[in-house]
Amino acid sequence: MHNLLILHSSGRVNRSITRQLASQFRQQWQDAFADAHILERDLVASPCSLVDEPWIAAAFTPDSEQTAFMRQRLEQSNTLVKELMAADHVVIGAPLYNFGMPAALKAYFDQIVRVGKTFAFDPAQPEPYTPLLGQTPVTVIISAGDGALLPGGPLYHLNSLEPHLKTLAGFIGLAEPDFVRVGYDEYQDDRHLDSKERAAKALSDHVRTVVARRRSQAGMLEKVVG
Template sequence: MAQLLRLDASPRRSRSHTRTLAGEFVARWSASRPDDTVIRRDLGHEPPPHVTEEWIAAAFTTPGERTPRMREALAYSDQVVDELFAADVLVLAVPMYNFGVPAMLKAYIDQIVRVGRTFAFDPEAAAPYTPLVSGKRAFVIVGTGDAGYEMGGPLASMNHVEPYLRTALGFLGIDDVEFVYTGNDEFGGERLQRSLERARNRVAELTTERKAVDVAG
């Protein structure tokens, strides 16, 4: 039995292609693994708080020495870090906004990258940073208005979603990350439909492939 954590970063509802595809991913996953549980965090509608001066001071204070206010400043972060550790599989639905991730997802990443919890830091060590998260697989569904942002594509150099997420998740120890792209939202019509169809087929492949089955046990 595995736990799947779904993160939606689009503020759109039924018009959101990434939400629709993430919904299909979860539905297919759950249909073949009914015992698995799904946790959902809607970053698009409930944006995470931004990091504050108090948050930073609290994060860099050893847990036993934190004041009640510091603990309060870290409450959201502690909750989403616990949720991350409890998950085996992550499904991220990510619109491309101005070539990067939406601010809501960036705020979430700032909350889960936590010294002493999701990574360790030892300034004396030859390798000062150690990832503390392991054994997870992530699927990222990226929605774009144009098309061709995937690695090797004509707009790949403008894509700051995939390199950023690979770096940030990899820093925590989540290296097994699969990207699915759906594009052409700005063009609509046939072009959009073809793109959605390709993404839908990829979602179908990923939810049935051997490796995905292995994660779920």
């Protein structure tokens, strides 16, 4: 089984660039693996709950001491954590909204960054935080209205989306994300068309590499197990 988890966070459905590129990824993955299992989470159509006081109290209570009410408050989070742990590859569609990630995506991360589940915390250790995921590969598809906010652009220092996603991924033990980026959506000029074309090509090459790597890992695993 080759589990792909796709997270969408664009408020747009029909004209969304991140959704279009994520579906390109999906198609290539499906074509590559006959037994692909693909789970798509639309974080806008089905938003994650916001973290509130009962949620925090529940999340910081050991499983064995949780009340039925606490378990109920953590139901969504537990499901999302399980899905993430089961994924062999994660694709995140992340439009640049107000210099950062859309609230829908931040709400997701607030649900899955969980002490004892996706990271461990031991204040007695010199390194108190330990990521608990096993370096699951992540592809982040970014689209921005202004290309100047993308790496190499004069306003990149204002882009808090990419550093934030890298920090979150590292904190819970996802691999360092691979980024595919489209810029200039707000200009709709040649720079945008060019950027979209390059991104589709870069993504296609990237998925081929990801698939080849996965196939060789699966082959090695088969040798060890079988």
